[in-house]
Amino acid sequence: xxxxxxxxxxxxxxxxxxxxxxxxxxxxxxxxxxxxxxxxxxxxxxxxxxxxxxxxxxxxxxxxxxxxxxxxxxxxxxxxxxxxxxxxxxxxxxxxxxxxxxxxxxxxxxxxxxxxxxxxxxxxxxxxxxxxxxxxxxxxxxxxxxxxxxxxxxxxxxxxxxxxxxxxxxxxxxxxxxxxxxxxxxxxxxxxxxxxxxxxxxxxxxxxxxxxxxxxxxxxxxxxxxxxxxxxxxxxxxxxxxxxxxxxxxxxxxxxxxxxxxxxxxxxxxxxxxxxxxxxxxxxxxxxxxxxxxxxxxxxxxxxxxxxxxxxxxxxxxxxxxxxxxxxxxxxxxxxxxxxxxxxxxxxxxxxxxxxxxxxxxx
Ligand code: AKB
Numbered sequence: 561x562x563x564x565x566x567x568x569x570x571x572x573x574x575x576x577x578x579x580x581x582x583x584x585x586x587x588x589x590x591x592x593x594x595x596x597x598x599x600x601x602x603x604x605x606x607x608x609x610x611x612x613x614x615x616x617x618x619x620x621x622x623x624x625x626x627x628x629x630x631x632x633x634x635x636x637x638x639x640x641x642x643x644x645x646x647x648x649x650x651x652x653x654x655x656x657x658x659x660x661x662x663x664x665x666x667x668x669x670x671x672x673x674x675x676x677x678x679x680x681x682x683x684x685x686x687x688x689x690x691x692x693x694x695x696x697x698x699x700x701x702x703x704x705x706x707x708x709x710x711x712x713x714x715x716x717x718x719x720x721x722x723x724x725x726x727x728x729x730x731x732x733x734x735x736x737x738x739x740x741x742x743x744x745x746x747x748x749x750x751x752x753x754x755x756x757x758x759x760x761x762x763x764x765x766x767x768x769x770x771x772x773x774x775x776x777x778x779x780x781x782x783x784x785x786x787x788x789x790x791x792x793x794x795x796x797x798x799x800x801x802x803x804x805x806x807x808x809x810x811x812x813x814x815x816x817x818x819x820x821x822x823x824x825x826x827x828x829x830x831x832x833x834x835x836x837x838x839x840x841x842x843x844x845x846x847x848x849x850x851x852x853x854x855x856x857x858x859x860x861x862x863x864x865x866x867x868x869x870x871x872x873x874x875x876x877x878x879x880x881x882x883x884x885x886x887x888x889x890x891x892x893x894x895x896x897x898x899x900x901x902x903x904x905x906x907x908x909x910x911x912x913x914x915x916x917x918x919x920x921x922x923x
Contacts, residue, residue, distance in 0.1 A: 583701060601709070602628045604651050604667045606699065607674030609633040610817065611774050618670065619816050621645050630665050633674075652695035655702070662706050662831075669709045669823070672699045678717045679867050680778025681740040691742030696750070700762070704754055709761040711823055714748050714834060716768050716808055717741040717780070721873045726806075728875035730836050730882045737873055746827070748834045755833050764834040765822055768808030768841075768878055770815045771898060773905035780870045781807055784847055787860075788906045791851055796859040800867050803845035806876040810839035811893035811901060818889055825887035838878040839891035840898070850899045 580621040603620055605613050609630035620629045621644055631641065631648035642648055650661055652674045661667065674695055680686035696712065703710035719728055720736040734745050744766075751762035769781025775789070783799050810818075818837045848860050883889035893901065 583755060591616045599668075600624045600628050601668040602630070603669040603671060604630045604632060604650070604665065605671045605673060606632055606650060606695075607672070608647070609635045609637060609698075610667060611675050611770060611772055611777070612812070613673050613843070615772065615774070615812055616673075617645065617737060618817065619820060620915050621778060623820070623851075630661070630667070632661070647751060653690060655698045658698060658702050659705075662702060667706070667708060670699060670703055670711070671819075671823075672696065672710060672712045675743070676740065677779040678715075678738050678740040678870050679780050679782075681743075682738055682866070685739050688739040688743065692740065692889055696743070696747050698759070700747075700754055703762070704758050704760050708750070708760075709763065709823070711763045711765075711819065712747050712751060713819075714744045714764050714766040715741070716874045716878060717742040717870075718748065718766060719873075719875050723875065725874075726876040727879035728836070728877065729879045730832065730834075736872055743831055745857060752833050761827070762833050763822055763830075763846035765883075766834065766836045766878070767815055767818075767820060768810050768838045768875075770810055770812055771902060773902065773909050774812075779856070780867045780874070781809065783844060784802045784809060785902075787848065787851065788902045789910060791855050792857050792903065792906055792911055795855060795857055796861070797848075798861045798863050799844050799848075800865045801844050802868055803862055804843050805868065806841050807871055808838040808841045808875055808878040809898075810837070810891065811898045813901070814891045814893050817892070818883070821889065822883075822887060827889055829887050832882065835883040835886070835889075836880040837880045837883050837889055838880050839893055840895055841877045842895055846848055846895070847899070850895055851866045851903075854899065854903050 601624060603624065605617055607613060608617060613631060617629050617631045629645055631645065631647045634651050637647050648661065651657060675692050676688040700710065702708065717738060717740050718736055719734055720741060722733045722735050723855035735746060736742055748764055750850055751764055754760040755762045769779070769784055771784050775785055783801055787797045848858065852858050860891060880889060
């Protein structure tokens, strides 16, 4: 039942293999060619309507063709979500249905984004256990049965108060204090175990706070997104972290280019299956001071809440030299570039038209 029919692949020889990738790293093209991956993968993205899913689908569709990237979620999609390729309902807690999707769409790679983030996980621990742990059990078993390459993101939240915080190496003590962190350490360990035991092609990156104009929803690093929306619309923002709370961060374009490059890295280059990746680290006051260069009358107040405790137990600076050494990870965005890009993105995609005139005067 689970045997792969190699003939299925013969008509899918890629026309796109030599097409230039939409990520600014020519290494990617070389890797794919060196690797002689003449077959275009069919990719399923779970939790596809969260912060990373739709942008990730855009990047993968540019490189592998619209029809080969299946976006899925249990949330109702917008017209825009439906515009560029297949979107389907997929509940990661429904194993049979996941099997059906893999068979019907002849899936090769699975990108598993479904998860409750750190702050929202603490509000509903039983749900976080179901989604983050039971859901992950389903997708990893699915990947084993159908021999899929599987990517599961991990996070700086996989570290805890006993971990060295500046810098936090790839291999160190973890012991997180949130259910989100516990579920991610579980995913890292189970994925590595399935890799060694069953030769599963499991790949995992520990991301820092990811900053995009799409609101993330439910994380501890969300302040670094919300301030752009609130700042451009209302010119004031109340921050739930202390001004000096340093955390690792990365702009979405860097996050997706790391994901893409890592997914395509030849397996001989991977000394590990789980890598730290990062771009920068900053505190709320450093970020706000950079934003004030664009919005001079931005008013900031601070009212720390329970997310402060979560942030205090996370890395301040993530050490990602192993990713840089093994598969050539390089970030493009530093703090000034990130702020420029976010102001542009939020202004273009989110601000109501009638406020644009006012906002434009600051940018
Ligand atoms: C969160 O804040 O929960 C996430 C993360 C750092 O994994 N953004």
